[in-house]
Amino acid sequence: MHLNDCRALLTGASGGIGQALVERLVSEGARLLLVGRQLEPLQDLALRHPDKISVVQADICERSGREAVVAAAQRFGGINTLINAAGVNCFSLLEQHDEQAIAELIGINVTATLQLTHRLLPLLRQQARGLVINLGSTFGSIGYPGFSAYCASKFALRGFSEALRRELADTQVKVLYFAPRATRTSMNAANVVAMNDELNVTMDDPLSVAAQLVEAIRREHEESYLGWPEKLFVRLNSLLPRLVDQALRKQLPIIQRFARSKPPSDKSAPRALP
Numbered sequence: 530m531h532l533n534d535c536r537a538l539l540t541g542a543s544g545g546i547g548q549a550l551v552e553r554l555v556s557e558g559a560r561l562l563l564v565g566r567q568l569e570p571l572q573d574l575a576l577r578h579p580d581k582i583s584v585v586q587a588d589i590c591e592r593s594g595r596e597a598v599v600a601a602a603q604r605f606g607g608i609n610t611l612i613n614a615a616g617v618n619c620f621s622l623l624e625q626h627d628e629q630a631i632a633e634l635i636g637i638n639v640t641a642t643l644q645l646t647h648r649l650l651p652l653l654r655q656q657a658r659g660l661v662i663n664l665g666s667t668f669g670s671i672g673y674p675g676f677s678a679y680c681a682s683k684f685a686l687r688g689f690s691e692a693l694r695r696e697l698a699d700t701q702v703k704v705l706y707f708a709p710r711a712t713r714t715s716m717n718a719a720n721v722v723a724m725n726d727e728l729n730v731t732m733d734d735p736l737s738v739a740a741q742l743v744e745a746i747r748r749e750h751e752e753s754y755l756g757w758p759e760k761l762f763v764r765l766n767s768l769l770p771r772l773v774d775q776a777l778r779k780q781l782p783i784i785q786r787f788a789r790s791k792p793p794s795d796k797s798a799p800r801a802l803p
Contacts, residue, residue: 530610530660530746533558538602538649540589540642541614541664543570545714549739550614555581557743562605564589564598564615589615589641595648602652609656610746611649613642614664616682620721622788623677631678638682643689650702659702662746663690667710667754670763671773674781675788683708694751707745708763709738710756724787728780731756 537554541547542563548570554561555578563571563584571584585601587594602608616638619630646661653659668676669683687706694704711717711725711732725732738755745753754760766773 530658530749532743532747535559535610535746536562536605536608537610537612538562538564538598538605538608539612539614540564540645541616542574543567544614544716545735546664546709546712546738546742547614548574549735550612550742551582553736553739553743559610560605562601562608564601589645590636595641595645598645599648599652602649607652607655608649609653609658610660610662611646611653612662612664613646615642616664616716618676618679618716620675620679620718620788621791622675622785625788626678634678635682635685638679639685639689642686646693653702654700657701659700660705660746660749661690661693661702662705662707662742663687664742665690665706665708667708667756667759667763669706669708670754671766674777674784703749703751705745705750706752707742708752708754709733710759712738718791720787720790724783727783727787 532554535554535558537559539547539551539561542551543565551561551563551574559581561582563574563582564587565571566586566588568584568586571586575582575584583601583605585598587597589595589598617634619626619634642663653661663686665686666683668680669687672680687708690704690706697704711730712735713722713732714735722732733755741753741755754763762773
């Protein structure tokens with residue numbers, strides 16, 4: 530898609546990747562409708578680009594919120610791109626999870642994303658060309674200890690992307706799945722960053738991730754996986770999962786140690802990318 534023709538609705542705009550993506554898309558000529566529960570960070574972005582950005586305050590987990598988003602998209606003049614980037618994460622052993630936290634994580638990462646996409650598909654199908662971009666994760670292809678609920682949600686999002694792409698194969702709407710590896714954003718608690726440092730896990734800068742996401746939109750890449758050796762591990766896990774089992778078994782004591790040492794402010798609630 531030509532970026533100067535792009536009219537995109539973006540959830541998760543106030544997160545680390547989201548903010549970087551907003552700046553990159555606007556610089557390429559796109560017009561954006563930003564959706565979030567907190568209005569202030571969205572307004573800050575809109576004030577910097579008043580002719581390119583509109584905002585709507587809405588909780589996409591609520592029916593009324595999704596209805597507000599649809600109405601805002603109609604006032605915006607329609608959209609030809611939907612970027613589902615809102616999500617939450619929680620690093621914890623499953624037995625330490627709070628039941629409500631699990632429900633909230635699945636509700637935001639999976640249920641609300643599907644429901645919002647469902648509501649906006651009619652608007653996308655009115656366009657000469659439409660895109661749905663789902664922001665996934667390497668953990669949507671590799672089950673990783675300490676992220677069982679998050680992995681479940683991203684595996685679901687990857688399956689949703691694949692199924693919807695095939696469902697819309699005879700339409701003008703394409704579905705893209707974009708999977709970053711670990712990224713330095715507030716979505717990762719201090720113990721996650723410390724664990725990644727000890728395991729020598731590379732964490733990408735949000736600006737780099739945003740640049741690659743914009744390129745995926747421009748070229749309409751159906752699936753994009755970021756980072757090496759993460760791309761190799763994704764392929765290896767699909768073909769020879771026992772090898773990945775063995776590699777992660779060696780890391781398990783380190784993962785368990787960091788998962789059990791919660792940051793002082795962590796109350797076992799998901800960490801949000803609004």
